[in-house]
Amino acid sequence: MSWEMLIGNHRVKATLQAALRDDRLAHALIFSGPDGVGKRQFALALAKAVNCMERGVDSCDRCPACRKIDEGAHMDVILVEPEGTFIKIDQVRQLVQEAYYRPFEAQRRVFILDPADAMNESAANALLKVLEEPPATSLIILLTSRLHALLPTIRSRCQVHTFTPLTIEEVECFLRERYQRPEDQTRLLARLSGGRIGRALEIDLSVYRTWRKEALELLKLLATGDDRARLIKAAEYLGRKLSREEFEDRLSVLNVLLRDILYLTVEGDEADIINVDIAPTLRRLAAAWPLERIASLSAHLETLRRNLQQNVHRQIALEEIFLLMASGETRPSTEAKKRLLRK
Ligand SMILES: [Zn+2]
Incomplete structure (x- = not known):
């Protein structure tokens, strides 16, 4: 993949290209x-x-070196990944040894540690040696989403490049070019991705939509407040039948919906919500439900989410929250309820 194929993070790209052009690329990068x-x-x-x-600032994508790197078969481009949970000291020792060899066929041997924060402390200390006296023919690139999990001594010996999430438009554009999906799915995926293409590729939209449908049913029940028996059932299902991980996933779907509804309540632009494909349904909920009650539900669920680590009794906590919401004195008018329950 040449530079022009890379999406987003234009500043990092420009900095790296300039360093290549001026032949002053650092030997170790984060x-x-x-x-x-x-x-x-x-x-x-x-x-x-x-x-x-x-050789130039960009790659040709045609020569044997480019093709081998694309296929993951280049002898001088080495990807170091965790064996099990960690990148172990033996893997780093081997890297250090190989970093001092002349390249087999390339200009520079490139070592990519992904993720570098998977190095345990002894592995990280072993890497320091090569960072202190970097061989001219090696380039070491440490990838991490947790910069501060790396030893300060490692951080200070590398040039750090900071990546940011992509814009929604950039993710949309990428998805549109690569995949044949209906436009509403592309828009939804891009928004759910939070600007991370890797995340967009992982999301199973049909699962998400099933969960979202359940969450919407629950929100409608909470907004009308009439059917306490079903609310208690919902608390039992979410609180007892689901594993903690499944519950957290459902909770995050609920939270995203609530955020969208809040956004629409304060008259935000429809195009800026996450669940753009169901904007009319969310608008009806927003209109039927007073702002302070939506905010209150959101806050209660957030507190529950934070308390999950302390083994809070999920089912009881949910029942309390649901019944509190359903009993609110600021319940919607009959007219608003009718609108809400219309499919
Ligand atoms: Zn090439």
Whole structure:
């Protein structure tokens, strides 16, 4: 993948290209930023740019070196990943040894540690040696979403490049070019991704939509407040039948919906909400439900989410929250309820 194929993070791209052009690329780099924003693609593009046989600031994507890097078969471009949970000291010792060899076929041997924060302390200390006296023919790139989990001594010996999430438009554009999806799905995925292409590729939209449908039913029940038996059932299902992980997933779907509803309540632009494809339904909820009650539900659920670590009794906590919401004196008018329950 050449530079022009990379999406987003234009400042990082420009800085790296300038360093290549002026032949002053550092020997050790840290690419820091959230998961799924393209750090590994940038590292591989850089590996190609330094080793392309048609040498320039960009890679040609055609020469044997470029093709081998694309196929993950280049002897001098080495990806170091965790074996199990950690990148272990033996893996780093081997890297250090190999970093001092002449490249087999390239200009520079490139080592990409992904994620570098998976190094345990002894592995990190072993890496320091090569960072202190970097061989001229090696380039070490550490990828991390947790910069502060790296030893300060490592951070200070590397040039840090900070990656940020992509814009919604950039993710949309990427998805549109690569995949044949209906436009409403592309828009929804891009918004759910939080600007991380890696995340957009992981999301199963049909699962998300099923969960969202359940969450919407619950929100309607809470807004009308009439059917306490169903609310208690919902608390039992969410609180007892689901594993904690499944529950947290459902909770985050609920929270995103509530945020959208709040946004619409304060007359935000429809195009800026996450669940753009169901804006009319969310508008009806927003109109039927007083702002302070939506905010209060959101706050209660957030408190519950934070208390999950302390083994709070989920079912009881949910029942309390639901019944409190349903009993509110600021319940919607009969007219608003009718609008709400209309499909
Ligand atoms: Zn090439």
